[in-house]
Amino acid sequence: MDSQKLKSAIESLLFVSGEPMKLAKIAKICGVSKNEIIDEIERLNGEYQKEERGFSIIRKEDLVQLATNPLNSEFVNQLVSSELGSELSRSALEVLSIVGYRGPITRGQIETIRGVNCSYVLRSLMIKGLVERKETADIRGYLYEISFDFLKTLGVTCVQELPDWKNLSKNEKIQEILADSEPETAAEISSGGEKLPETVS
């Protein structure tokens, strides 16, 4: 692989990976030696600095990670605080209510109920700490539920205290649509897997 292509591949890999990547892993994926990766990464980082790009590569021994240029931290902080502090969208509120009345529940089931992909909404609810998830041992993958913090904010001790919970949590329409798409949901989980990363940290 020529230097240009290798640089491009490294950028793509570091961009997508949320966690620090082992040099050896990058080398293996690109089919070149670790030293070539080290050289290329140094060259890349030099370019980022010289051209004042928005990125910078952080290296600690055998691990590398793509991050933002510290000079832009003012803008980045503004973005993060506005995202975290933003009001709940209508779809966020809907997903939240499904997690409240039907949780613990899988992403696939939430999507079956709403008929819309929910991966982004769920992720934003988790980052805001309103929803938590736990891993199951079976094929269902992750189960989502309302966080303890959010319950406290709502002034209840458990979801069962949500208005009309007993009745609404057993809603027939929801039971029916979930039963209808049972095989479909199972297949999706086994073939696709969760798009969300392992950790939100």
Place this chain on the structure above:
Amino acid sequence: MDSQKLKSAIESLLFVSGEPMKLAKIAKICGVSKNEIIDEIERLNGEYQKEERGFSIIRKEDLVQLATNPLNSEFVNQLVSSELGSELSRSALEVLSIVGYRGPITRGQIETIRGVNCSYVLRSLMIKGLVERKETADIRGYLYEISFDFLKTLGVTCVQELPDWKNLSKNEKIQEILADSEPETAAEISSGGEKLPETVS
């Protein structure tokens, strides 16, 4: 802010956001006009392409998202698995094309073009996250449009890069048929025009 600094800030913001960002939001954070952002993003994307970088900026209407260069997918694929690449049925591809070239579009309009009910196909495309919908204030109900994820699975940066875009996106004859079939009222259906019934609402 000079062009170099602005470019850098945009890169950092898009990197951290991960999700599509509104042009207006970037403009607000950077304290410049929306047009300056548009210009800078076009310049950035040009650079990415010319220099074969690992990035690519995807744009849809007022939203932009930073993603990887599609030419690096063989490497990135080894790192993350995408659930978006699963094989689609012929009918799903037809609906996707119509939504892609003609969106935002109502379900009734899609059905006028295909001559057949599309509610099930649309639902599954929305659950997959390939199609999105937005509610309208008027009687048309939902408008469907293509998602960023769909554009990413084709490796294009905007809908205008879809094959034969010019020919398929605007067509007077089809506009006419669509105009004829709208609004959809009970009276029109029972009179048996070329309109298809809205069986699900």
Place this chain on the structure above:
Amino acid sequence: MFSVQLEKFEGPLDLLLRLIEEQKLDITRLNLAKVADDYLEYIRANEGISLENLAEFVNIASRIILIKSQSILPTLEITAEEEKEIVDLEQQLKEYQKFKNAAEKIGEMRKKGDFSFSRDYLLGVAAAYSAPKNVNIFDLKKAFLKVVSEIVLPEKIPEESVREIVTLEEKIEELKKSLTQRVETSFQALSSSAKDKVEIIVAFLAMLEMVKQRLIDVEQNSLFEDIKILKAETSHV
């Protein structure tokens, strides 16, 4: 002869386009008439059509019958509304063909697998509890009720389509009735204005074609009497 018979078609346009493309024909009124028999035959056989799409197949069938009838008996009068329906169908098919071709191209692009990947939302940002303003338990209940109200159970689709079919069948009955009348008129007109016997024979053959199509039945009491044209007894469509 009828290789599409066993295939499952998603809609009438899908089927029509396939019949036309199979014979490498352009989308024209004349060619629609040519594939009319196959189209009607497919609907008669019926097996490949899902219940929820039957209404659409039947709806287009009424136009196909009209196109066919007119190609056999050019003097057949059709209303302005019917004419518009036929023109619209041609147009619709042409448009559908474009999107069908585009869908194929898009399918190929996806198969190539040159995907772009993005990062997850706020990846690397620490989760921090931020309570939403002005959301209480009753907002959650309200949102949940909205979610429930928007659920559409799949069973409803065929049920409503069946109701639709009933009205469409009535519509086709109507069409047949009016066709029969018009055929009768146009046969008489045709044969009375015929310059020679050849023209009468042509008209007669046209009528027989319609009999074959089960659109009409003919009745002749004795050899040289007038031929009566009746509505077909058996209705297949």
